[in-house]
Amino acid sequence: xxxxxxxxxxxxxxxxxxxxxxxxxxxxxxxxxxxxxxxxxxxxxxxxxxxxxxxxxxxxxxxxxxxxxxxxxxxxxxxxxxxxxxxxxxxxxxxxxxxxxxxxxxxxxxxxxxxxxxxxxxxxxxxxxxxxxxxxxxxxxxxxxxxxxxxxxxxxxxxxxxxxxxxxxxxxxxxxxxxxxxxxxxxxxxxxxxxxxxxxxxxxxxxxxxxxxxxxxxxxxxxxxxxxxxxxxxxxxxxxxxxxxxxxxxxxxxxxxxxxxxxxxxxxxxxxxxxxxxxxxxxxxxxxxxxxxxxxxxxxxxxxxxxxxxxxxxxxxxxxxxxxxxxxxxxxxxxxxxxxxxxxxxxxxxxxxxxxxxxxxxxxxxxxxxxxxxxxxxxxxxxxxxxxxxxxxxxxxxxxxxxxxxxxxxxxxxxxxxxxxxxxxxxxxxxxxxxxxxxxxxxxxxxxxxxxxxxxxxxxxxxxxxxxxxxxxxxxxxxxxxxxxxxxxxxxxxxxxxxxxxxxxxxxxxxxxxxxxxxxxxxxxxxxxxxxxxxxxxxxxxxxxxxxxxxxxxxxxxxxxxxxxxxxxxxxxxxxxxxxxxxxxxxxxxxxxxxxxxxxxxxxxxxxxxxxxxxxxxxxxxxxxx
Amino acid sequence: xxxxxxxxxxxxxxxxxxxxxxxxxxxxxxxxxxxxxxxxxxxxxxxxxxxxxxxxxxxxxxxxxxxxxxxxxxxxxxxxxxxxxxxxxxxxxxxxxxxxxxxxxxxxxxxxxxxxxxxxxxxxxxxxxxxxxxxxxxxxxxxxxxxxxxxxxxxxxxxxxxxxxxxxxxxxxxxxxxxxxxxxxxxxxxxxxxxxxxxxxxxxxxxxxxxxxxxxxxxxxxxxxxxxxxxxxxxxxxxxxxxxxxxxxxxxxxxxxxxxxxxxxxxxxxx
Numbered sequence: 001x002x003x004x005x006x007x008x009x010x011x012x013x014x015x016x017x018x019x020x021x022x023x024x025x026x027x028x029x030x031x032x033x034x035x036x037x038x039x040x041x042x043x044x045x046x047x048x049x050x051x052x053x054x055x056x057x058x059x060x061x062x063x064x065x066x067x068x069x070x071x072x073x074x075x076x077x078x079x080x081x082x083x084x085x086x087x088x089x090x091x092x093x094x095x096x097x098x099x100x101x102x103x104x105x106x107x108x109x110x111x112x113x114x115x116x117x118x119x120x121x122x123x124x125x126x127x128x129x130x131x132x133x134x135x136x137x138x139x140x141x142x143x144x145x146x147x148x149x150x151x152x153x154x155x156x157x158x159x160x161x162x163x164x165x166x167x168x169x170x171x172x173x174x175x176x177x178x179x180x181x182x183x184x185x186x187x188x189x190x191x192x193x194x195x196x197x198x199x200x201x202x203x204x205x206x207x208x209x210x211x212x213x214x215x216x217x218x219x220x221x222x223x224x225x226x227x228x229x230x231x232x233x234x235x236x237x238x239x240x241x242x243x244x245x246x247x248x249x250x251x252x253x254x255x256x257x258x259x260x261x262x263x264x265x266x267x268x269x270x271x272x273x274x275x276x277x278x279x280x281x282x283x284x285x286x287x288x289x290x291x292x293x294x295x296x297x298x299x300x301x302x303x304x305x306x307x308x309x310x311x312x313x314x315x316x317x318x319x320x321x322x323x324x325x326x327x328x329x330x331x332x333x334x335x336x337x338x339x340x341x342x343x344x345x346x347x348x349x350x351x352x353x354x355x356x357x358x359x360x361x362x363x364x365x366x367x368x369x370x371x372x373x374x375x376x377x378x379x380x381x382x383x384x385x386x387x388x389x390x391x392x393x394x395x396x397x398x399x400x401x402x403x404x405x406x407x408x409x410x411x412x413x414x415x416x417x418x419x420x421x422x423x424x425x426x427x428x429x430x431x432x433x434x435x436x437x438x439x440x441x442x443x444x445x446x447x448x449x450x451x452x453x454x455x456x457x458x459x460x461x462x463x464x465x466x467x468x469x470x471x472x473x474x475x476x477x478x479x480x481x482x483x484x485x486x487x488x489x490x491x492x493x494x495x496x497x498x499x500x501x502x503x504x505x506x507x508x509x510x511x512x513x514x515x516x517x518x519x520x521x522x523x524x525x526x527x528x529x530x531x532x533x534x535x536x537x538x539x540x541x542x543x544x545x546x547x548x549x550x551x552x553x554x555x556x557x558x559x560x561x562x563x564x565x566x567x568x569x570x571x572x573x574x575x576x577x578x579x580x581x582x583x584x585x586x587x588x589x590x591x592x593x594x595x596x597x598x599x600x601x602x603x604x605x606x607x608x609x610x611x612x613x614x615x616x617x618x619x620x621x622x623x624x625x626x
Numbered sequence: 627x628x629x630x631x632x633x634x635x636x637x638x639x640x641x642x643x644x645x646x647x648x649x650x651x652x653x654x655x656x657x658x659x660x661x662x663x664x665x666x667x668x669x670x671x672x673x674x675x676x677x678x679x680x681x682x683x684x685x686x687x688x689x690x691x692x693x694x695x696x697x698x699x700x701x702x703x704x705x706x707x708x709x710x711x712x713x714x715x716x717x718x719x720x721x722x723x724x725x726x727x728x729x730x731x732x733x734x735x736x737x738x739x740x741x742x743x744x745x746x747x748x749x750x751x752x753x754x755x756x757x758x759x760x761x762x763x764x765x766x767x768x769x770x771x772x773x774x775x776x777x778x779x780x781x782x783x784x785x786x787x788x789x790x791x792x793x794x795x796x797x798x799x800x801x802x803x804x805x806x807x808x809x810x811x812x813x814x815x816x817x818x819x820x821x822x823x824x825x826x827x828x829x830x831x832x833x834x835x836x837x838x839x840x841x842x843x844x845x846x847x848x849x850x851x852x853x854x855x856x857x858x859x860x861x862x863x864x865x866x867x868x869x870x871x872x873x874x875x876x877x878x879x880x881x882x883x884x885x886x887x888x889x890x891x892x893x894x895x896x897x
Contacts, residue, residue, distance in 0.1 A: 010861045013868065014791050090756055093739045094732045096785045105783060117760040124762035251649035259645065290644040302645060339760050353765055414765045421769040426762045
């Protein structure tokens with residue numbers, strides 16, 4: 001039993017603990033190459049397992065283990081019931097251990113292709129990757145995929161752990177052949193170092209200590225190497241300062257502070273500061289860190305800033321140094337790793353989230369998809385799950401960003417699907433394709449207001465959505481006649497007609513449907529600007545695309561009209577015979593049959609065709625316009 | 627922000643106060659009260675809330691309390707479900723909280739090591755460990771539909787030693803039970819259980835004995851085992867922690883009442 005007298009060295013011990021660097025690494029590679037076992041072994045041998053955990057491990061090894069009576073170290077990290085039952089890793093596990101020199105956070109990532117996104121989750125914050133390969137199987141597709149993801153996410157140090165050496169009698173030639181194949185593959189992926197080590201997770205060869213079984217190997221054991229490798233450090237402190245604002249603190253009328261973590265550079269009281277997107281400038285009056293006022297702060301510090309002047313700053317804005325060449329743009333070249341089962345749809349608006357900012361964004365064009373094995377660039381229109389590619393991305397508003405290579409925090413983002421809220425992609429900013437301040441619109445003197453006055457009407461877009469055969473065209477025609485009789489200037493954009501001309505190059509895939517809607521919305525917008533009342537009559541089945549259309553208009557100029565008819569009724573009427581074709585399989589991707597219709601959740605006008613005649617429907621729409 | 631009165635809660639509250647200072651944290655504290663916490667914990671809770679000017683919400687599963695659900699009479703599993711899991715869900719539903727902070731750490735337990743920092747809960751507060759959202763860098767997806775919620779674990783990557791170090795560096799007040807003192811205990815199944823009030827059901831002839839003990843982790847007193855120790859200062863406790871041969875959750879009897887225990891409880895909505 002230790003007594004209180006043992007505490008004399010405590011400040012020294014704690015200081016040393018606090019000063020120890022932290023190395024974050026992942027283990028990755030293909031299924032069954034022994035990742036979990038290796039980490040379990042590391043924890044066991046660095047005595048980071050407690051007695052009760054060892055007892056539990058012995059019990060579980062007998063119950064689920066794959067090693068007979070011996071301890072099954074994989075069970076140390078496979079913490080989910082389903083993982084222990086199936087003997088696989090599903091999600092990333094984080095474990096912590098320390099040596100005399102360093103503290104480690106290790107993420108054990110899953111090998112199965114379907115769980116690749118969990119591997120990326122672990123890799124995104126890592127300094128180093130330990131890639132495991134089963135020496136008997138050699139380099140697998142997942143080995144290459146994981147190595148590429150590690151490279152893309154900026155990991156600069158690799159360890160190739162050639163595992164299960166015990167099963168081939170510690171044969172050097174076999175080790176050298178795997179090492180050569182992997183080195184050739186990893187060359188050109190931007191790694192600063194690659195250390196190959198022959199290991200056995202089950203027997204512990206070259207994990208903590210060098211092994212007698214591999215006298216031909218003179219390099220370090222895995223833990224020795226992890227203790228000494230120098231991770232690539234982001235040089236954040238030298239850059240111009242930048243702080244994305246996470247929170248505006250207004251506890252009382254006399255205090256307004258901007259809270260966030262300094263993502264780059266250094267600042268002090270009196271430093272000149274500018275809002276990246278608006279360009280407004282002022283200087284820093286107070287820097288608050290915790291409960292104290294301080295003179296200065298540097299990258300990594302969480303602080304609250306009080307400014308000299310009252311300028312407009314809100315959550316998501318970035319406060320940057322006055323002299324920084326702040327990069328603000330609304331069009332970027334980006335690298336994307338697609339994480340969702342639903343493939344990427346060009347032109348569909350997703351939500352881009354980077355730090356505290358959320359903004360609508362669309363992938364305008366995909367330059368290529370990267371082949372996992374060869375790295376070859378393949379032309380493609382979409383990205384599927386686990387694929388990565390290079391794309392052009394536009395945002396609805398200009399945002400502040402950094403190149404990922406310069407700053408991971410400011411150079412990374414995720415894309416979120418608007419209706420499912422799923423995280424569908426991880427992305428890295430490469431560079432801006434244009435500077436937002438160079439694309440100011442040509443100001444025109446005869447504008448929408450001027451035309452509105454001349455034409456004596458309020459121009460608007462009436463967006464009709466509904467199933468094929470719901471009665472959109474019928475109601476649109478009647479409505480236009482009534483408006484014409486009142487002396488209004490109008491135009492109808494009809495889905496079928498537009499597909500014969502402007503959109504004749506588009507089919508009925510999800511991607512083409514998105515582009516179909518985008519073009520219709522752009523044309524409608526021009527017509528509204530020209531002063532017309534435009535009736536757009538498109539099935540427009542997807543909520544995301546209708547939202548995209550709405551965002552192009554000023555508030556109040558876009559009226560969503562839901563022509564609501566039951567599918568059975570539309571199908572029974574089947575004026576154009578399309579439902580019959582779709583049912584017999586002659587027509588693919590038909591809305592309501594084999595392609596979904598997402599009804600509006602809160603349309604501006606809801607026409608229930610079961611209750612209203614076409615004439616009554618027109619009256620209802622006109623009433624809503626007043 | 628969930629406040630369990632333990633050392634991790636203490637660190638989390640301290641961090642929140644520093645993050646928002648000079649404003650107070652713009653959210654209330656929520657304590658799920660099982661009615662079986664140590665008396666010293668209740669005293670500490672009220673003192674901390676008062677001194678920091680925090681709005682403290684306290685929730686008890688009143689129905690279960692009326693039925694007299696307790697750890698000695700109903701078994702640890704049913705008791706934990708009723709007084710902790712169900713009580714937590716009731717409290718979150720009652721006020722419609724859609725984001726709640728918790729002080730859980732990944733180094734505590736195997737299924738926690740798998741959990742995201744922003745951990746998504748479906749309607750009914752269920753956790754599905756097989757379909758967690760990817761979570762890259764520090765880019766957190768906070769979007770949810772009505773009825774869904776997110777549990778946020780800011781201390782995910784802290785270790786037990788980090789917690790003690792922070793308490794030491796920042797002089798954060800802790801419940802005195804973390805420090806060794808003479809206290810009345812009964813030995814049950816090799817575990818030392820402290821007799822904290824008159825509800826302890828003694829076996830015939832059983833008497834508590836006074837031993838110098840402390841707690842490495844604090845929960846409900848009948849379900850939290852003590853360890854014998856001479857460490858009666860913060861410094862001594864930290865030194866003992868550095869030399870410990872058992873994990874801190876060994877004293878938590880509910881972790882092991884069935885295989886995959888913690889994961890099952892978490893799927894059902896336990897913190």
